[in-house]
Amino acid sequence: MGLNYRLLVLVFLLFANLSAQTSKAKIDSINAILVQNSAIKTDSLFTIFQQNLENAQTLNYPKGIGEAFQKIATLYGYEGDLDARLEYNFKALRIFEQHELRMEEAYLNAEIGYQMKRDDMTKAEAYMNRGMKLAEQEVYENVLDRIYNNYGVLKEMQGQLDSALYFYEKGLELVKKRDFTEGYPYSYSNLGGVYGQQGKYDLARNYFEKARQIREEIGDQKGIAENFTQIGEVYLAEGKNQEAISYFKKAVPVAHAQDYRFLEQYTYQQLSQAYKNLRQTDSALFYLERYGVFKDSINGLEVNKKIAELNLNYETEKKENQILEQRAQLAEKDLEVRRKNAFIYGSLALAFILGLLGYLIYSRQKLKNSQLQKEHELQVALAKIETQNRLQEQRLRISRDLHDNIGSQLTFIISSIDNLKYQLKDADSGILEKLSMISAFTSTTINELRDTIWAMNKEKISVEDLQTRISNFIERAQSSKDSVQFSFDFNTKQAPDFIFTSIEGVNIYRVIQEAVNNALKYAEAQNIQVTMQVWDADQFKVAVVDDGNGFDLKNHQQGNGLGNMKKRVQDIGATLQIETQPTQGTRVILQSK
Known part of the structure; x- marks a missing residue:
């Protein structure tokens, strides 16, 4: 009894472990979704990664928890909520440090440094160097390419273009070594940005276009929007305003469709500048206003709150009287609404029950049909096997009859002919030759019979x-x-x-x-x-x-x-x-x- 109990416990633990491993693999696969080239809307991605975070926490799976935090931080970055992005990245970093997930720790240190670049360059470089050194010590090539690229951005922002090119090219070397398709566009875009600042406009556009083509192949819509804006910036720097406007207008609908608000805001600003250069003031003002709307929605939430408070105070006195009147109307309508809700909820519940019953009946019938189909297929297979067995038995029986009856008879004929030849050794040579021919023919027939039996005995x-x-x-x-x-x-x-x-x-x-x-x-x-x-x-x-x-x-x-x-x-x-x-x-x- 004790042994059986222990075996049951062991089997249970084994299946529990397999289930946990399966769940962890599912969490990893969801965390592996690239936000940059995902066709899923940002709001939906928030829901997906939040649910993945809860599943990882339920399993107490540190790697899954940290990576889910990191994905949510990236989404906040696209929405322009930089404080939330930093908060979630630090949550992820603490998880990676506590559980000694060194590769993830190295990459996230560098990523946090990259995100601080516009606020505090000193801290940004400190975090970036910490991540880069850790990745170089452990030779984490699959994160070093991104770290080098991001560190190049910091150097570019400080005007150190030669250093920026050095790190961009190091990143590109690793991308080529790994043949990392998603990494090529980042390296090409970064190189294009430096060449644009150096006045090498054709070379810059060439790199941006190479990046865009790869992003078209992998479906990276956010990256495509970035490349359109970058090509537009090169034309703007050259003074080719009409060409710049063409590419900025290509970027806006893609960024808008991807909910990439920060890029959409920035592109409106660039459109306003291009129209300003052309002295088309109406268009310049229109896009400047669009830029202001996005700037307020992304960066001016506190201002919006204050405006809302002033509007509320202004409207309060006017609305108090309306509220008193509406309360009476609402009290009368409330009872009617409750009655309607009760009817609607009852109808929905009834529909749900009927639907559930229908689904159960359908599922049962479907299962029954499936079982009947499988039984029929099994019967057909058994009949086929039985037919094959009978054919094989028949084949073996015929081959035995051929071997035992005809074979032995042909052998007897050869023996009889040889006896005749011996007895008629003094007979006419023509007769002996005929007998020899018959004997040879019979021997050939035996050989062919054996070949036939050989073939019959085998499928x-x-x-x-x-x-x-x-x-x-x-x-x-x-x-x-x-x-x-x-x-x-x-x-x-x-x-x-x-x-x-x-x-x-x-x-x-x-x-x-x-x-x-x-x-x-x-x-x-x-x-x-x-x-x-x-x-x-x-x-x-x-x-x-x-x-x-x-x-x-x-x-x-x-x-x-x-x-x-x-x-x-x-x-x-x-x-x-x-x-x-x-x-x-x-x-x-x-x-x-």
């Missing part, structure tokens, strides 16, 4: 089995005609486990047998070469080549031999090619289609 014939059979036949042919040189080349290296059906095996064997016999009987060949090659996907090729008399294929009257060969080849769905000319020998090629 499938292996390459090795067919090779052995052909080799035995060639040995017999060699012994019957010493003056002829035979060669047999069987190449199975590409498919050592190649399998023929019994019909394919026996028909290939018969075609080779017929071709060799024709070369011996009619062609007066001195050299006969038999080759066979097999390879994957049921492909094979057989060739019988002799240096005999050959014949004129066009004017040759086809006998039973060639007709039988063609019929056998058709039966196995293969092709037969005969190449011959008088005095030039003959090539018989059998090949699968």
Whole structure:
């Protein structure tokens, strides 16, 4: 009893562990979603990662918790809530430090430094260096490329363009080494930004365009919007305002569709500047106003609150009287609303119950149909197996009858002919020759009977089995005609486990047998070469080549031999090619289609 209990506990723990591992893998797969090129809306991503965080906390899975915090921080960054982004990143960093998740700790230190770049460059560099040193010590190449790129941005912001290029190129080297598709656009965009500042405008646009093309391939819509804006900035720096406006206008709808508010705000500002340069004041003012609206919505929440408070104080006195009147109306309507709600909720509950009952009935019927289908398939499979077994039994019975009855009778005939030849040794030479021919024919018949029995006893014939059979036949042919040189080349290296059906095996064997016999009987060949090659996907090729008399294929009257060969080849769905000319020998090629 105790042993059974312990076994049950062990099985339970095993399944619990497997379930936990499965759940952790699911959490990791959700955390692996790239926010940058996700087609999912930002609000939906918030819900997804928040639920993933709760699942990781339920499992007490530190890596999943930290990475979920980090994803939520990234989403806040896209919304322009920089304080919330920093708060969630620090939550993630504490998790990584406590549980010694060094690679995650290295990357997040660098990421926090990158996010501080506009507020406190000294702290930004400190965090960035801490993450970079840790990643370099442990050689975390799959995060070092991003760290180098982000550190290059800090150098670029400080006007240290040569240092920025150095780190961007280091990041690009690692991206190429890893063949990290998602990493190429960041490196290209960063390099384009530096070249733009250096006045190398064509080179800058080239890098931004390369980044955009890759982002098109991987579906990174936020990155595409960034590249449109960056190309527009290059044109703006060149003084090509119309071209700049074209690209800024491409960026705005993509950024808006992706809820990328910070970029949308910035692009409106750039559009306003471009129209200002063209002295189109109406358009410049329009986009400046759009910029102001976004700036207020992203960065001026406190101002909005104060404005709301002033509006509230202003409207309070006016609305107090309205509120008193509305209370009376609301009291009357409240009862009516409650009655309607009760009716609606009751109807919904009834509909839900009916729907649930319908679904249960449907599911039960579907399960029943599925079981019936499986039972039918099982019956069909059993019947097929039973039929195959009966066919195999019948095949074995026929082959035994052939071997025991006809084989023994043919052997008796040969023995009787040999006795007759001995008794009639003084008889006419013509009679003895006829008896010898009958004996030889009977021996040949026995060999062919054995070949037939060999094929009947098998559902499938292996390459090795067919090779052995052909080799035995060639040995017999060699012994019957010493003056002829035979060669047999069987190449199975590409498919050592190649399998023929019994019909394919026996028909290939018969075609080779017929071709060799024709070369011996009619062609007066001195050299006969038999080759066979097999390879994957049921492909094979057989060739019988002799240096005999050959014949004129066009004017040759086809006998039973060639007709039988063609019929056998058709039966196995293969092709037969005969190449011959008088005095030039003959090539018989059998090949699968």
